[in-house]
Amino acid sequence: MEILAFSFMQRALAAGVLIALACSVLGVFLVLRRDAMLGHGLAHVTFGGVALGLLMGVSPIWTALAVAMLSAVVLLKLRDAAGLHGDTAIGILSSVGFALGVVLASVSGRFSVELFSYLFGNILAIGMGEVWTSTGLAAAVVAAVVLNYHDLVAATFDHDMARTSGVPVARLDVLLTILSAVTVVLAMKVVGLLLVAALIVIPAAAALQVAANFRSAIFLSALAGVLSVVWGLWASYYLDLPASGAIVLLQALLFGAAWAAARVLRRGR
Amino acid sequence: MNDPDVLIDLDGITFRYGRELILDSVSLQVRRGDFVALLGPNGSGKSTLIRIVLGLLRPDEGEVRLMGRDLDEFNSWDRIGYVPQKATDLDPLFPASVREVVAMGLLTHKRWPRFLGTGDERVIDEALDLLEMRPFRKRQIWALSGGQQQRVFIARALASQPEVLILDEPTAGVDGVTQERFYDLLQRINRERGVTLILVTHDIGVVTKHVTKVACLNQKLVFHGSHSDFCESEQAITLFGPESHLICHRH
Numbered sequence: 001m002e003i004l005a006f007s008f009m010q011r012a013l014a015a016g017v018l019i020a021l022a023c024s025v026l027g028v029f030l031v032l033r034r035d036a037m038l039g040h041g042l043a044h045v046t047f048g049g050v051a052l053g054l055l056m057g058v059s060p061i062w063t064a065l066a067v068a069m070l071s072a073v074v075l076l077k078l079r080d081a082a083g084l085h086g087d088t089a090i091g092i093l094s095s096v097g098f099a100l101g102v103v104l105a106s107v108s109g110r111f112s113v114e115l116f117s118y119l120f121g122n123i124l125a126i127g128m129g130e131v132w133t134s135t136g137l138a139a140a141v142v143a144a145v146v147l148n149y150h151d152l153v154a155a156t157f158d159h160d161m162a163r164t165s166g167v168p169v170a171r172l173d174v175l176l177t178i179l180s181a182v183t184v185v186l187a188m189k190v191v192g193l194l195l196v197a198a199l200i201v202i203p204a205a206a207a208l209q210v211a212a213n214f215r216s217a218i219f220l221s222a223l224a225g226v227l228s229v230v231w232g233l234w235a236s237y238y239l240d241l242p243a244s245g246a247i248v249l250l251q252a253l254l255f256g257a258a259w260a261a262a263r264v265l266r267r268g269r
Numbered sequence: 270m271n272d273p274d275v276l277i278d279l280d281g282i283t284f285r286y287g288r289e290l291i292l293d294s295v296s297l298q299v300r301r302g303d304f305v306a307l308l309g310p311n312g313s314g315k316s317t318l319i320r321i322v323l324g325l326l327r328p329d330e331g332e333v334r335l336m337g338r339d340l341d342e343f344n345s346w347d348r349i350g351y352v353p354q355k356a357t358d359l360d361p362l363f364p365a366s367v368r369e370v371v372a373m374g375l376l377t378h379k380r381w382p383r384f385l386g387t388g389d390e391r392v393i394d395e396a397l398d399l400l401e402m403r404p405f406r407k408r409q410i411w412a413l414s415g416g417q418q419q420r421v422f423i424a425r426a427l428a429s430q431p432e433v434l435i436l437d438e439p440t441a442g443v444d445g446v447t448q449e450r451f452y453d454l455l456q457r458i459n460r461e462r463g464v465t466l467i468l469v470t471h472d473i474g475v476v477t478k479h480v481t482k483v484a485c486l487n488q489k490l491v492f493h494g495s496h497s498d499f500c501e502s503e504q505a506i507t508l509f510g511p512e513s514h515l516i517c518h519r520h
Contacts, residue, residue, distance in 0.1 A: 032363055147382040154373040157365060160353055164323050165429070166346040166377045212409065213366035 003237050012123045012243070015131045016229040018138035019186045020199060024225030025145050026183050027204030028217050029176060032156050034086075036205075038075075038177070040197035041090035042184045045071040045097025047193050049185075050118045051104035060118065061133060061185060068181035071097060076177055121192030121244035124236070130189060137186050141179050148172065153214055190229065191244040199225065202251040206258035210265065224254045271337035274301040276433050276465055277322060282331035284317055291317050294331070295490045299433070304459040304466045306475055306496075309486035315469045316354060318486065319437055323351055336432075347377035350426030352419070354437040354469075359411040359418065367413070367421050368406045371396055374428030396424040400454070416447035420454075427458070434458070437469045448472075452479045 003009050023039075030036055049067025053060030071093055078089035105115055117125065126134075145152065154162040155169045163169050180200070187196045203224035204217075211217035232247030239246075277299040284292040292314045299305055309315045320326040322333060324340055333340040336348060371393045376383050397403040400420040405413060410421060419439050426434055436455070440448045456479050459466050468480065483499040485492035492502055 032360070150372070150376055150379075150383045150385065151381075153365070153369065154376055157363060157370070157373065158353065160320075160323075160325055161351060161373070161425075162376075163325060164346055164349065164351040165373065166344070208362050208364060211364040212407070214364055214369050217364045 003234065008124055008126075009233065009237065011126050011128060011131050012233055013230065015126050015134040016123055016190050016233060016247075017226050019134055019183075019190050020203070020225035020229040021222050022138040022141040023183045023187050023199040024203035024207075024221040025142060025218055026176075026179055027200040027202075027225075028207065028214075028221045029145075029152055029156050030180060031201060031204040031208060033176075035176075035180075036201045037087060037090055037197070038180050039184055039200040041075070041094035042068050042071060042181050043188065043193040043196040044094035046181075046184055046188060046196075047119070048097040048100035048104065050188070050193070051101040051115060054114055055104050055108050061130065061189075064118075064188065065182065065185045067097070068185050069178055072177040072181040073174070076174060117192075118188050119192050119194055120242070121188065121190055121195065123190045123233070123243050126189055134186055134189075137182055141182055141186075144175060144179055148175065152176070191247055195244055195248050198248040198251055202248070202255050203228065206251070206255040209255075209258040209262040224251065224258075228254060271334075273337065275299070275334075276301055276336055277467075278332075278334040279318075279322070280332045280334075282318065282321060282328045282333070284314070284321060284326065284328050290488065292321075292328070292486075293489045295486065296331075297484055297490055297493060299465060299467060301432070301465055302459075302463060303482050304456065304480045305468065305482045305484055306480040307467055307469045307484050307486060308471065308473060308499075310471055313471075313487045315471075315486055316437055319435055319467070319469055322435070323349070347429045348432045350374070350423075350429060350431035350434040350464075352422045352426050352434070352436045352439055354439075354441065361411045363411065365410050366406070367397070367402060367408050367410055368393060370410050370421055371425045371428050374425035377429045392428055396428040397421075399427065399458075400424045414447075416443045416451065419443065419451065423454075423458075427464075431464065433465045433467065435467045435469070438471075439468070440470070440472070455479065 004013075030038055046064045046068045049064035050060040052067065053063030056063065075089050075093055078084050078092065079086055084092075105112060151162070151167045151172055154165060154167050155172045159169055183200060184196050187199045191199055204221045206224045207217045207220035211220055228247050228251040231250050232243055235241050235246040235250070236243035275298050277297070279295060279297045282292050282295040283290075295318060307315050307318070317326065321328050322335070335343045336345060372385055372389065374396070375385060375389050375392060394403060397406060400423055402417065402420050402424055405417065405421070410418060413421065423434070423436070440451055443451065452475060455466055455468065458464050468475065480496055483492060483494065483496050484490060485499065492499055
């Protein structure tokens with residue numbers, strides 16, 4: 001295939017598939033816990049981290065990761081200690097993070113083009129170093145989910161029942177929020193911070209329309225995530241479309257197809 | 270010296286939500302083999318007391334001892350099964366199969382990382398067989414009726430082979446015939462498998478036919494004794510009205 005002859009496309013595919021896998025697997029848990037907007041909120045905060053990295057002259061992925069993970073912990077504290085509702089805490093934190101990014105960008109006044117690539121994504125410009133970083137982080141996310149799979153399912157299904165079964169639900173809340181921060185940072189290069197929530201939420205939402213059990217929901221979500229990235233890159237190359245927009249629109253089509261299939265299946269029962 | 274037959278020992282439990290007093294110096298012992306109905310009108314503090322026993326809430330005053338150990342030191346949660354009140358209020362988007370829900374009950378026995386093996390599948394099937402739910406193994410939990418869902422949740426709780434099973438209003442929203450079969454099943458679990466049962470309910474009709482003891486709660490523990498004593502007691506009339514005697518003696 002002609003598309004695979006280019007090294008930039010090989011890198012985009014490799015990183016995109018791994019990141020989509022991590023986002024879509026984690027997304028199933030977030031959607032079912034009604035934390036779908038967590039990714040969106042953390043993405044806004046991450047914008048501040050990216051701006052900070054560019055201002056300091058270090059790789060934005062690391063400052064973004066540090067800011068996103070710190071914000072994830074603050075978010076949990078705001079929920080628990082301050083007694084705020086989850087969406088209120090996300091609203092406060094995301095606005096503050098984004099405002100920080102806007103101020104830093106304005107103060108330095110010299111990196112708006114690069115900042116734009118993080119806002120809207122630029123997977124075709126991904127470097128080999130970023131591929132390796134993405135591989136390591138995506139593998140860490142998937143491994144964390146696999147190793148805690150049954151605990152995460154139980155805690156997502158019912159917090160109280162899980163606690164009385166000896167499942168460390170408080171620790172899992174922290175783990176899930178930290179993993180969300182990592183996936184947001186990973187996904188920002190693929191679809192950009194403004195569309196990052198799509199990579200986490202839409203494949204999971206599509207899978208949950210048709211899945212017969214939890215295991216199949218995870219598998220279908222991962223499949224939807226990976227297919228959308230592969231098809232999105234294909235569309236980007238052959239139809240000259242922006243990769244991030246193509247990936248998210250294809251995910252929306254997959255969700256529509258899953259929604260329709262679920263209606264047909266239910267009518268047939 | 271701890272009495273090994275006292276599985277749950279509550280001493281002077283007081284709990285407030287803000288400034289509102291919910292439980293006032295409640296002391297109660299549950300002994301091995303008991304089938305206790307925790308009775309009381311709505312808002313009497315029954316579910317709060319159960320959440321305290323399970324460590325989900327901390328009392329403002331008083332002590333909880335489970336199987337002879339202080340609650341803070343207790344970690345044998347596999348010995349206590351719990352079926353919550355909201356078990357019938359399921360998210361239809363959650364794609365858990367009956368098998369997956371029962372498998373959650375096995376986690377208490379496992380060390381991290383908690384993977385399930387082939388032996389666990391046998392335990393899941395046995396728990397489903399006991400509740401006559403094995404034919405529904407692959408069905409999604411939300412697609413079952415309220416009574417069937419409750420059976421699955423009991424199978425989940427029994428999968429860890431607990432010594433005590435706590436059920437919080439398990440028949441809410443379930444029709445009368447299903448309720449009767451359900452209580453018969455609980456009685457069998459209590460007698461044949463020796464599982465100590467605590468049934469939280471405001472249904473006084475349960476008392477006469479099925480349970481061995483009654484604990485009656487209305488902020489304070491107003492009665493604790495055998496079901497026959499309860500039916501003759503003034504507290505039954507005070508809490509549930511004169512018809513309580515009729516209900517008690519209907520069977």
